[in-house]
Each structure stands twice: as structure tokens, then as C-alpha cells.
Amino acid sequence: MNVQFINPFLDSFLNVIGTMATITLTPGKPMLKEDELAKGDVSGLIGMVGEQAKGSLSLTFEKRLALKVMENMLGEAPNSIDEEVTDMVGELTNMVSGGAKKSLGEQGFEFDMATPVVVAGPEHHISHVSSGKKIIIPFNSLYGRAFIEICFEE
Amino acid sequence: MNVQFINPFLDSFLNVIGTMATITLTPGKPMLKEDELAKGDVSGLIGMVGEQAKGSLSLTFEKRLALKVMENMLGEAPNSIDEEVTDMVGELTNMVSGGAKKSLGEQGFEFDMATPVVVAGPEHHISHVSSGKKIIIPFNSLYGRAFIEICFEE
Numbered sequence: 518m519n520v521q522f523i524n525p526f527l528d529s530f531l532n533v534i535g536t537m538a539t540i541t542l543t544p545g546k547p548m549l550k551e552d553e554l555a556k557g558d559v560s561g562l563i564g565m566v567g568e569q570a571k572g573s574l575s576l577t578f579e580k581r582l583a584l585k586v587m588e589n590m591l592g593e594a595p596n597s598i599d600e601e602v603t604d605m606v607g608e609l610t611n612m613v614s615g616g617a618k619k620s621l622g623e624q625g626f627e628f629d630m631a632t633p634v635v636v637a638g639p640e641h642h643i644s645h646v647s648s649g650k651k652i653i654i655p656f657n658s659l660y661g662r663a664f665i666e667i668c669f670e671e
Numbered sequence: 672m673n674v675q676f677i678n679p680f681l682d683s684f685l686n687v688i689g690t691m692a693t694i695t696l697t698p699g700k701p702m703l704k705e706d707e708l709a710k711g712d713v714s715g716l717i718g719m720v721g722e723q724a725k726g727s728l729s730l731t732f733e734k735r736l737a738l739k740v741m742e743n744m745l746g747e748a749p750n751s752i753d754e755e756v757t758d759m760v761g762e763l764t765n766m767v768s769g770g771a772k773k774s775l776g777e778q779g780f781e782f783d784m785a786t787p788v789v790v791a792g793p794e795h796h797i798s799h800v801s802s803g804k805k806i807i808i809p810f811n812s813l814y815g816r817a818f819i820e821i822c823f824e825e
Contacts, residue, residue, distance in 0.1 A: 561800075564718015564727070564785025573718070573788045600798070607800030631718025631785055632803070632824055634727045638795025644754070646715075646761030647786040670786060 521624065523547055523652055526574065526667050529616030530656070533609060534663075538589040540582075542656040542663060550651035555643055555664035559583045559598050560636045561610030562643070565618075565669075567628030572669035574614055575643045578606065582661035603635040610635070613665075675778065677701055677806055680728065680821050683770030684810070687763060688817075692743040694736075696810040696817060704805035709797055709818035713737045713752045714790045715764030716797070719772075719823075721782030726823035728768055729797045732760065733815035757789040764789070767819075 527544055534540050557577035565572050578586070580598060586609070587602055588594035595601065610633040618628060636643075645651050649670030656663040681698055688694050711731035719726050732740070734752060740763070741756055742748035749755065764787040772782060790797075799805050803824030810817040 560790070562716055562718075562788050562790075564716075564720070564788075566718070566720040566783045566785050571783070571785050573786050575788060603798045604800065607798065610800070629720045629725070631720050631725050632727050632799065632801040632822060634716050634718075634729060635798040635800055636714070636716075636790045636792075636795050637798070638790075638792040641790050641792025641795045644757040644761065644789040644791070645786065646758065646764070646789055649786075668786060 522621065522669060523667060525617040525620035526613065526665055527654055529613045529620065530576065530665055532616060533612045534586065538586040540586060540589060540658055540660065542658050545655040545657065547652050547654045550653040550666060555653055555666055556640050557664065558637065558639055559602060559606050560641065560643055561606040561633050562636065563610050563614050563633045564631035565614065565628045566631070567626065569626060570669045570671045572647065572649065572667065573645050575666045576610055576613060577643060577664040579661035579663070582658055582663055585660040598637045603637055607633045607635045676775065676823060677821060679771040679774035680767065680819055681808055683767045683774065684730065684819055686770060687766045688740065692740040694740060694743060694812055694814065696812050699809040699811065701806050701808045704807040704820060709807055709820055710794050711818065712791065712793055713756060713760050714795065714797055715760040715787050716790065717764050717768050717787045718785035719768070719782045720785070721780065723780060724782070724823045724825045726801065726803065726821065727799050729820045730764055730767060731797060731818040733817070736812055736815035736817055739814040752791045757791055761787045761789045
């Protein structure tokens with residue numbers, strides 16, 4: 518996977534969470550996912566299909582951070598990951614992938630997105646099944662961690 | 672979502688599990704997913720993008736059934752959902768969606784598939800985020816339950 522694919526997702530995630538929830542995420546170093554695992558409590562996943570490549574994106578949040586994003590966006594948040602929270606994570610997934618799609622399209626790399634799927638469950642982990650490289654980017658915040666994982670195969 | 676989209680996924684799932692793992696799954700009635708939730712311990716998810724529609728598919732297995740599929744396919748199985756099991760669920764997801772794609776293509780409904788993503792975690796649940804109808808099909812077996820969920824939006 519070309520490194521030029523990574524930054525649009527990273528930038529779009531920082532932008533969406535910063536703008537919508539006024540939460541500053543601090544990105545760690547992007548890593549090739551080998552033994553590294555993103556663990557979290559709620560994840561948004563979306564498939565991407567283009568002429569040049571196809572792949573998948575996941576955004577994984579620890580529960581505390583997901584609830585804080587919800588609180589900042591809507592003024593209040595439930596105590597647990599309920600349907601309102603999974604809907605919000607689905608929308609964030611659309612927004613992050615949409616932002617990256619726009620930016621990558623300007624670089625001549627076009628793809629279409631499938632519809633998002635959200636997974637909720639304590640400490641689940643995600644495996645992207647692909648022959649392509651898997652990139653994981655950890656993010657820290659005052660309210661817990663998040664992870665982006667991106668995988669494209671050509 | 673047109674009902675003609677459902678049977679190819681159902682048939683493909685029965686066929687893949689029957690052929691690869693010699694396990695007979697008994698399908699329940701397909702239902703519109705409203706309050707109904709598929710809960711399981713390992714799920715394969717894949718995005719689909721076509722000119723007429725886009726959507727998502729998930730296959731969710733209870734742990735005992737996933738390990739039995741593994742044992743029947745490979746002669747042995749671990750005690751927990753490890754990387755070998757998630758890889759197998761990713762492959763099954765490719766096979767089931769590939770079978771349905773072939774069958775739907777013969778009916779003039781073409782789509783491309785993204786790469787699959789597998790989620791592992793005890794009793795997680797899945798939400799397909801889409802304006803389209805969500806269909807859930809439960810399956811019973813001697814070794815536990817599985818669920819297909821399909822969602823397309825036009």
C-alpha cells in the first residue's frame with residue numbers, strides 16, 4: 518500500500534473529531550500491523566472498491582472516548598454503547614472515509630464506498646483480511662484511545 | 672431491498688458450510704432487522720459496491736460453531752478464537768459473498784466486493800448503517816448458531 522493513502526485518512530479523522538466533537542486526538546506513529554492489535558469497544562468499518570485497488574477501513578474507539586464524542590456532539594451521552602452511539606460511529610465512519618475519498622480523488626485515486634457497519638462489544642479486535650499491507654495508527658486523547666486501520670490490496 | 676437478493680446469500684452460506692465443513696445449518700425465517708440482534712463471538716464483514724446499489728454483508732458465528740467449522744475443515748481446532756480462526760472466517764466470508772455475487776450476476780445484478788474484515792470478541796453485535804432494509808437470517812446447527820445479515824441501499 519502506497520504511503521500517500523495513509524495521510525488522507527489520518528487528516529480526515531483528526532478533522533472530523535476535532536470539528537464535530539471538539540476533541541483533540543494525538544496521532545501516534547503509523548505502523549505496519551503485524552502483532553499490533555487495535556482493541557476497542559465500538560468500531561465503524563467500511564469497504565472501499567476502486568479500479569486500482571480495494572480495501573477496508575476501520576475506526577475503533579474505547580468506550581469512554583466514544584461516549585465523550587457523543588456527549589460533545591449532542592450535549593448528552595448514555596452510559597453504555599447503545600444504538601444512538603453505534604449510529605453516531607456509523608456516521609463518523611462515513612464522514613472520515615468521505616473526507617479521505619475527496620482528498621484521494623484529487624490525487625487521481627478514485628474509489629467507491631460500501632455502506633458502513635458498526636460493531637459493538639467489549640474489547641473486540643479487528644482483522645483486515647487482505648494480501649495488502651495493513652496500516653494501524655493509534656490516537657491518544659484525554660478520554661481514551663482510538664485506532665484507524667487501513668488496508669488496500671492492488 | 673429486493674427479496675431476490677436474499678436467497679443467493681442464504682444458499683451460498685448453506686453450500687459453503689455444508690461443503691467445506693460438512694455441517695448442516697438449518698435456516699430460520701429471514702426477518703427484517705429491527706429489534707432483532709445478531710450476537711456472536713466472531714463475524715466476517717464485507718462491503719459491496721455496484722452500479723445499482725451498495726451494501727454490506729455480515730456472517731456471525733457463536734464460538735462453538737466457529738471452532739467446529741475449523742475442526743471439520745482442518746482436522747483440528749484451537750480452544751479459542753485465534754488468528755487461524757479469524758483467517759478462516761475471512762475466507763468463508765469471501766466464499767459466501769463470491770457465491771452470491773456469481774448467482775446475482777446471472778440475474779443481471781452486478782457488484783464488486785471490498786476486502787473482508789473479521790471481528791472477534793465475546794458477544795459482540797453488528798449494526799449495518801444504511802437507509803436500506805436490513806435482513807437477518809438465523810441458522811441453527813448441532814454446534815450453535817450463526818447469522819447472516821444483509822443490507823443494500825439503492
